[in-house]
Amino acid sequence: MKKREVPASVKDERLVKKRRNQMIKGAISLFKQKGFHQTTTREIARASGFSIGTLYEYIRKKEDVLYLVCDRIYDEVRDRMEQAIDTTKGDLDGLKLAIDYYFRVVDELQDEVLVMYQEAKSLGKESLPYVLNKELQMVAMFEHILRRCVDNGVFSLTEQEIQLFAHNIFVLGQMWGFRRWALKKMYTLDEYIEWQTKLLLEGIMKR
């Protein structure tokens, strides 16, 4: 996945990285407040700590900033997940912990997740599939855990059910981020995780 050198010049690698980081950090904080479309390139430059001219030394189009931001956020979420979750164990507590940890990551990065969620659609035909693919990779982490559980006889699901269930975990996690206007009035994060885990695993039917 080496592609996507946004400009083409041959500047100092260190500097480019540093400037990009300034840019991403500044842009995320602006996108959180006003969204991608209402944020001007000049604002991004100012928030990054350099001028509009310099900004365009490191990107070609405004949309490139959005791409870099989405890319970074996904990496951040994925890194945190990988760092904390053991996808190989395959027992029920492993699954519960994965859900718990994922929901907490979404909570901690809720602004970032919201940005990505709401603005990703503004990416061009070129970048969008690349970003969506990153999302599928995260869903695949849950699929993997579920498959291990099925192998170990913790519960039995078809492959189709595994994939759907993984999507559900993923989306219901995000839901805590993008529907907080409604949910935070009703639950704390801990309660949300607890009830949601219960509903996911056991459903609502009497047993």
Place this chain on the structure above:
Amino acid sequence: MKKREVPASVKDERLVKKRRNQMIKGAISLFKQKGFHQTTTREIARASGFSIGTLYEYIRKKEDVLYLVCDRIYDEVRDRMEQAIDTTKGDLDGLKLAIDYYFRVVDELQDEVLVMYQEAKSLGKESLPYVLNKELQMVAMFEHILRRCVDNGVFSLTEQEIQLFAHNIFVLGQMWGFRRWALKKMYTLDEYIEWQTKLLLEGIMKR
């Protein structure tokens, strides 16, 4: 809920309604293709069948169009639901039917739902709560059904669980709309409804 007369003039009611309908219809089809921000007022006017000047006889700001569109879409979804769902019965089949019907409405109006979902955030501080409230009303329909079921002893849930579960139904329905890029590769609508209903009701645990 009489508020929100977007302009305030005293034109012929019939005409105002007619023009607004033209506008909403034209705008929805444009927003579906290009989103709110990339759609110009001139395009909206042309798609509505009149001129830019006339457009501004019936709205004050571009955002008013978005408000009208969101408002209409919610009404459309809610009307279809109310027309088909009996919220008073309170048995298991009633719940299943409600889910089934809701998912099919989302499927049928998927472009519209997507528009609302992605663009509602562009509404101003004034209109957004009004629209979000309409969303809660729809969630409340599911809450009502669930409460009746609990009353009838079909299953037992706390009030908190009822509300969360209603949100889950609502969001997992929308998920079929906003994640179709991933889901349509795996399931038909019928399959989606079938598996999703099963997962929602029974969870994944062995019983």
Place this chain on the structure above:
DNA sequence: CATTGTTGAACGAGCGTTCGCTCAATATTT
């Protein structure tokens, strides 16, 4: 002819993007 409805040219703020310039740091020459 008065009222109501329609039109689109005109406006101007604001936008993304460009490009000629600056100047400290570095390399080369003397």
Place this chain on the structure above:
DNA sequence: AAATATTGAGCGAACGCTCGTTCAACAATG
């Protein structure tokens, strides 16, 4: 080591264009 030349990151005024919005003129209605 002093003098000179080269580099390229950084800059921001300026450009061209788009788009939301207005309004004086015109058309239709009754």
